Amino acid sequence: MSELNYLKDLEKCTLCEHKCGVNRLQGQSGVCRMTIPIIASAALHPAPPKSYTIFMAGCNFKCLNCQNWTISQYPDNGYEQRGYEDPKKLAKECIKMLESPSAGLMGADRIFFSGGEPTIHLPYIEKVVEEARRMQPDTKVNFDTNGYMTEESLERILDFTTSITYDIKAYSDEVHLALTGASSKPVLRNAEYIGRYVKDRLWEYRILVIPKINEDEIKPLTTFIANINPSLPVCFLAFRPNFVLEEHLGASINLMDKCVKIARDSGLENVYWSGQIGLKGKIIDIDSDMVRSYSSHSAQLAGTYALHTGCSTHPRGCSACDLNQSCRIKKYIPRRVT
Numbered sequence: 001m002s003e004l005n006y007l008k009d010l011e012k013c014t015l016c017e018h019k020c021g022v023n024r025l026q027g028q029s030g031v032c033r034m035t036i037p038i039i040a041s042a043a044l045h046p047a048p049p050k051s052y053t054i055f056m057a058g059c060n061f062k063c064l065n066c067q068n069w070t071i072s073q074y075p076d077n078g079y080e081q082r083g084y085e086d087p088k089k090l091a092k093e094c095i096k097m098l099e100s101p102s103a104g105l106m107g108a109d110r111i112f113f114s115g116g117e118p119t120i121h122l123p124y125i126e127k128v129v130e131e132a133r134r135m136q137p138d139t140k141v142n143f144d145t146n147g148y149m150t151e152e153s154l155e156r157i158l159d160f161t162t163s164i165t166y167d168i169k170a171y172s173d174e175v176h177l178a179l180t181g182a183s184s185k186p187v188l189r190n191a192e193y194i195g196r197y198v199k200d201r202l203w204e205y206r207i208l209v210i211p212k213i214n215e216d217e218i219k220p221l222t223t224f225i226a227n228i229n230p231s232l233p234v235c236f237l238a239f240r241p242n243f244v245l246e247e248h249l250g251a252s253i254n255l256m257d258k259c260v261k262i263a264r265d266s267g268l269e270n271v272y273w274s275g276q277i278g279l280k281g282k283i284i285d286i287d288s289d290m291v292r293s294y295s296s297h298s299a300q301l302a303g304t305y306a307l308h309t310g311c312s313t314h315p316r317g318c319s320a321c322d323l324n325q326s327c328r329i330k331k332y333i334p335r336r337v338t
Contacts, residue, residue: 004036006087009123015153016060016119017186018319031181031318032117033075033330034058037124039082039090040071040116044097044108049142049163049203051112052097054090054128057081059117061146061180062318062329063169064244064305065210069334072116076330087124091131095139110140110162119149122156129160142203146180147187154190163203166191171220174294174315178302179213181318181329188224195228204233209259209273211239211249212283213302218262226267234268236260238275244309246334250279279338290314 009015010024020030027035038057045053059072066072070079094111097103111132113125125143132139140162147166149157157164168191169184170176176184194202207221208214218236225232236259238251256273263271283301290303293314303314310328313321321327 006127007036007123010036013120014150015122016117016148017150018060018148018182019150020319029325031324032058032060032120033325033327034120036084037121038074039085040074041082042090042093044100044102044106045112046106049110049112049165050106050108051110051142052094052103052108053112053114054094056113056115056118056121056125058120059115059146060120060148061117061169061182062327063180064302064309064329065179065208065239065242065248067240067242068116069243069332073330073332074116076327077333087127088131091128091135094128094132095136098136098139110142112142112144114144117146117148118143119145119153119157122149122153126156126160147190148182149186149190151190151193154193158194158198158201161201164194164201165203165206166194167206167208168221169208170214170217170298171224172217172296172299174296174299175214175217175302177316178294178299178306179210181316181321183317191225192228195225195232199229199232202232204235206235206237207259208237208239209251209255210245211251211255213245213248213298215255216296216298218259219266222263222266222268222271226263230267230269232268233270234263234272236263236271236273238273238277240276240279240338241281241336242338243334244305244329244332246336246338247281247284248305249281249283250338251275251277253277276338284308 018031022028040055040057057074144165287304290300
């Protein structure tokens with residue numbers, strides 16, 4: 001494995017706040033279930049910012065709503081990915097594509113690392129960026145994240161990023177745990193650091209609005225962000241049924257407009273919404289066991305979906321779960337794709 005020496009951090013992986021400490025280079029896996037870095041796909045992509053986007057396989061969250069579940073829940077769901085790529089080779093590909101006529105027509109001007117969650121592959125991404133900037137020193141880089149990195153990893157990410165797109169799922173720890181399997185505390189800590197000290201790097205915070213599950217999170221989230229800086233950009237994304245929430249009700253235009261109003265009433269100046277609205281679905285009945293496991297209706301509802309999918313640890317918490325190496329949620333295959 002001498003050719004992978006730059007991945008030495010993976011010998012005792014503590015890149016994210018799960019801090020599993022496993023030797024991924026020896027085939028051990030933590031919550032994310034990843035060993036060496038795997039590329040899911042790479043393509044010119046119009047989503048803001050326009051870019052050549054590298055989708056990294058695997059994720060340290062197990063979000064019930066994931067729209068990229070074929071990527072994020074690798075390797076447990078059986079979907080094939082592109083595979084490991086030599087960083088120098090991938091960097092050459094990125095520069096070539098960004099200099100192509102297609103990129104020029106689109107306006108793509110940077111490499112965009114997404115997933116899944118790119119933090120779990122941080123040393124690999126650092127190497128790709130290093131090689132890309134060796135060829136083209138002014139190469140821009142966007143990092144798309146769920147924010148669950150350690151403070152040390154965040155410092156490393158800020159060393160090479162031009163822009164950051166930052167997802168926040170919920171404000172309360174209970175709802176965040178029920179929805180993702182991880183705590184909101186590191187996410188909010190890192191979001192505050194970026195907004196307070198490197199706000200010029202923030203492309204936008206992104207908040208997916210899921211009817212009845214995180215509606216009550218909008219006010220505390222927007223107040224939290226406004227207290228950092230009212231000018232910080234926030235994009236609300238309209239939930240569309242996906243993954244474990246494949247039959248759940250999609251977001252309506254009234255709900256999205258309401259979120260924007262809440263944000264503006266909280267003091268935010270740069271806020272808007274995006275996405276497909278009005279997709280049909282239903283709200284399931286809350287399981288009585290979840291009433292005993294969670295205090296809020298929102299967490300009880302999310303917990304019920306997780307329970308029906310086979311998650312037996314409640315409140316959810318993937319770091320401490322004895323079944324995190326055989327998680328039923330990571331193996332879930334939805335019948336509906338929107």
